[in-house]
Amino acid sequence: MPVISQENEFILDRLELDNFWHHRSFSFSVDESTKILSFVQKIPVVDPLAVLQQFAPTNTLRFYWENPSKQEAIAAWGITRNLTIESNARFAKTQSFIKSCFKQIISEGDTNINGSEARIFCSFSFFSQSELANKSHPAATIFLPRFQIAKKNKNHFFIVNFPLVNQQNLKQIKTQFSQKIQSIDWSRYEQLSTREREEVSWEERNLFSAQNSQYFKSTVRSALDSIAIDELSKIVIAHAVDIKSEKHFNVTDSLSNLRERHPDCYIFAIGNDRGQDFIGASPERLVSIQNKQLVTDALAGSAPRGKSTSEDVQWANILLKNRKEKREHQAVSDFILERLQDMGLKPHQLPLQLLQLSNIQHLWTPIYAHLPKGIDPLDIVAQLHPTPAVAGVPNKIVFDKIRHYEKFDRALYAAPLGWIDRRENCEFVVGIRSALIEKNRARLYAGAGIVSGSNPDKEFVEIQLKLQSLLKALV
Numbered sequence: 001m002p003v004i005s006q007e008n009e010f011i012l013d014r015l016e017l018d019n020f021w022h023h024r025s026f027s028f029s030v031d032e033s034t035k036i037l038s039f040v041q042k043i044p045v046v047d048p049l050a051v052l053q054q055f056a057p058t059n060t061l062r063f064y065w066e067n068p069s070k071q072e073a074i075a076a077w078g079i080t081r082n083l084t085i086e087s088n089a090r091f092a093k094t095q096s097f098i099k100s101c102f103k104q105i106i107s108e109g110d111t112n113i114n115g116s117e118a119r120i121f122c123s124f125s126f127f128s129q130s131e132l133a134n135k136s137h138p139a140a141t142i143f144l145p146r147f148q149i150a151k152k153n154k155n156h157f158f159i160v161n162f163p164l165v166n167q168q169n170l171k172q173i174k175t176q177f178s179q180k181i182q183s184i185d186w187s188r189y190e191q192l193s194t195r196e197r198e199e200v201s202w203e204e205r206n207l208f209s210a211q212n213s214q215y216f217k218s219t220v221r222s223a224l225d226s227i228a229i230d231e232l233s234k235i236v237i238a239h240a241v242d243i244k245s246e247k248h249f250n251v252t253d254s255l256s257n258l259r260e261r262h263p264d265c266y267i268f269a270i271g272n273d274r275g276q277d278f279i280g281a282s283p284e285r286l287v288s289i290q291n292k293q294l295v296t297d298a299l300a301g302s303a304p305r306g307k308s309t310s311e312d313v314q315w316a317n318i319l320l321k322n323r324k325e326k327r328e329h330q331a332v333s334d335f336i337l338e339r340l341q342d343m344g345l346k347p348h349q350l351p352l353q354l355l356q357l358s359n360i361q362h363l364w365t366p367i368y369a370h371l372p373k374g375i376d377p378l379d380i381v382a383q384l385h386p387t388p389a390v391a392g393v394p395n396k397i398v399f400d401k402i403r404h405y406e407k408f409d410r411a412l413y414a415a416p417l418g419w420i421d422r423r424e425n426c427e428f429v430v431g432i433r434s435a436l437i438e439k440n441r442a443r444l445y446a447g448a449g450i451v452s453g454s455n456p457d458k459e460f461v462e463i464q465l466k467l468q469s470l471l472k473a474l475v
Contacts, residue, residue: 115152
């Protein structure tokens, strides 16, 4: 009798493993009581983007994250556990769900190397509630992926998160996972395919038309009127442009372009189960926590890069002395410091400096704080989102104005997205310099901060600069 039981168990394991690898549904429900094996195995050098391109289907959740300058990248796909939220309590509910997930996890394999931790991935919409019935993403999407590729410096890992049913033979399952991972020819994914990239031909739907220009400038003038009567002190007005290509956009190649063009930014992509991908290259870190040390960025105020070294220095000096740009930046740094102090933290900031990117430079103030026990990562995210860098001051009035001025749903634009690991280390960025892609259509987003002294013509030029940079990366 025991022999029959073991054979049946082995058959069950093989069936469930086969369903797992091929993204089929489990034959049992996975809930907060289900134990989850998180198996980590070190693998040869790969490009996580190449692995994502090969293995991630378009009908499941996907997440890509890369910081080229830090030699860090993560690709995740498939669902072991997930949650979508449509409520104002989305950050608290997300934190509760994440804690529940990590309590279920049994970590095995090469877990003692930095960067090998399983992560849970999160994306939030800008507004907690949308007025659109057919929106691209809910207020919050959180998932523990089935598969994850992680790159940390010279180390690369493959991580699987497999739900266990009944009393499965853990040792046997680990052996099968190890054999499966070893059987993959990882040399095929050392770098992204170098196939020739075709130039994309698209219809520009009034990309920078006179009508678009006039409307945007009129909203800036209206905002300046509100600022003049002290109704608000700053507002960020975003602009969206829809383009249509003759062929489907290639998300992977577009991401590759973004990381080549913007090595100092966070490169990201969030894909839903309807084949829509929100991608971008964000320079703005909202929250980074490593070993209870918090870092966030005040990033506001901008100028173009020069075409020569002398012109670049000239633009930098103009930016550092520009009262309007410094006032815009000060609103952001003051907001962050105040919000962190309200939580009982003792933040300190570095002197004002420049963050110089490939096509634009920003006023930048890094802000640091030690995180005491009892404060969770999502508490910080909830406290800081949205900063005046993407919304304005004061929040309540600004939200109403944004909904009035902008003729589109921001969705994930300018909202928090990132990951959390079991030790509550995390990285969240603000989803700016971004686009929503679906088949042969793309919506590009960019925003400009309006304060007293803003010039409607100059603000429209800034919007054009940001959109053109993103447009050049799409293929």
